[in-house]
Amino acid sequence: MTEASAVQPSHRGDARICRGCWDQMHVPIPIRGPLALPFRAFGITRSKMNPNICTICERSFRYVKKQSHVAASATILFADIRGFTQLSERIERIRLSEIVSLFQDRCAQAIWAHDGIVNKTMGDGLMAIFNFPIVRTDHAQAAIRAALDIQRLCAEALGRLQLDDLKGQPLGVGVGIHSGDVEIGEFSSFRSDFTAIGGTVNLASRLESQAEAGEILISRDTADQAGDLASGAPTRLLTLKGIDQPVAARVIVNQG
Ligand SMILES: [Zn+2]
Numbered sequence: 001m002t003e004a005s006a007v008q009p010s011h012r013g014d015a016r017i018c019r020g021c022w023d024q025m026h027v028p029i030p031i032r033g034p035l036a037l038p039f040r041a042f043g044i045t046r047s048k049m050n051p052n053i054c055t056i057c058e059r060s061f062r063y064v065k066k067q068s069h070v071a072a073s074a075t076i077l078f079a080d081i082r083g084f085t086q087l088s089e090r091i092e093r094i095r096l097s098e099i100v101s102l103f104q105d106r107c108a109q110a111i112w113a114h115d116g117i118v119n120k121t122m123g124d125g126l127m128a129i130f131n132f133p134i135v136r137t138d139h140a141q142a143a144i145r146a147a148l149d150i151q152r153l154c155a156e157a158l159g160r161l162q163l164d165d166l167k168g169q170p171l172g173v174g175v176g177i178h179s180g181d182v183e184i185g186e187f188s189s190f191r192s193d194f195t196a197i198g199g200t201v202n203l204a205s206r207l208e209s210q211a212e213a214g215e216i217l218i219s220r221d222t223a224d225q226a227g228d229l230a231s232g233a234p235t236r237l238l239t240l241k242g243i244d245q246p247v248a249a250r251v252i253v254n255q256g
Pocket residue numbers: 018019020021022029053054055056057058
């Protein structure tokens with residue numbers, strides 16, 4: 001895949017041991033190479049959420065942390081294809097699945113390159129978590145860099161599609177990012193995968209819903225930790241569902 005080379009590789013590359021288990025517990029779980037084979041026999045493999053973490057930190061969360069959920073500081077990223085609902089009424093299903101695959105693949109590349117996990121996918125959208133289980137003290141910056149890569153990679157991939165039905169409308173991606181405290185764990189009794197919940201997650205989702213194609217909307221809390229990445233980014237006042245006061249967001253548009 002030629003596009004993969006366009007992403008900045010993670011500075012630690014393909015990890016031999018699960019970086020999630022190492023960062024959370026200092027336990028080395030082999031996920032690549034010959035030492036990983038016996039683990040694979042017990043169903044412990046690389047996670048689909050991030051190939052540098054394993055299914056122990058993904059699926060067996062309560063055994064790893066000895067509790068059903070933990071409080072953590074994290075950055076949450078939501079992304080989706082703007083205008084997808086209207087588009088889905090006008091074009092063939094096969095083209096829709098092609099668009100969704102391009103979007104999901106490019107987003108995953110970008111998120112993994114910056115140590116995030118693709119926690120949930122929802123067709124034309126997804127949710128990513130930074131700083132869990134792979135620890136990144138600069139998680140706000142990692143999420144913004146991932147968002148910039150998402151915008152660049154998706155613009156390249158989606159821009160190449162010949163979609164006559166769009167009638168000149170650009171097909172683009174909107175991103176929302178917020179940093180703060182979340183509860184991480186398994187909150188369902190019938191599904192074993194973990195996620196993050198709380199006000200931080202809700203605000204990230206609402207910011208994303210207000211992002212135009214090509215835009216990355218970041219909260220003030222994320223901007224405060226963003227360093228140069230948010231410098232010069234204009235402020236936009238947003239009225240968000242369920243929040244009385246207008247919310248000030250910074251708007252980053254990928255120039256590259
Ligand atoms: Zn693990």
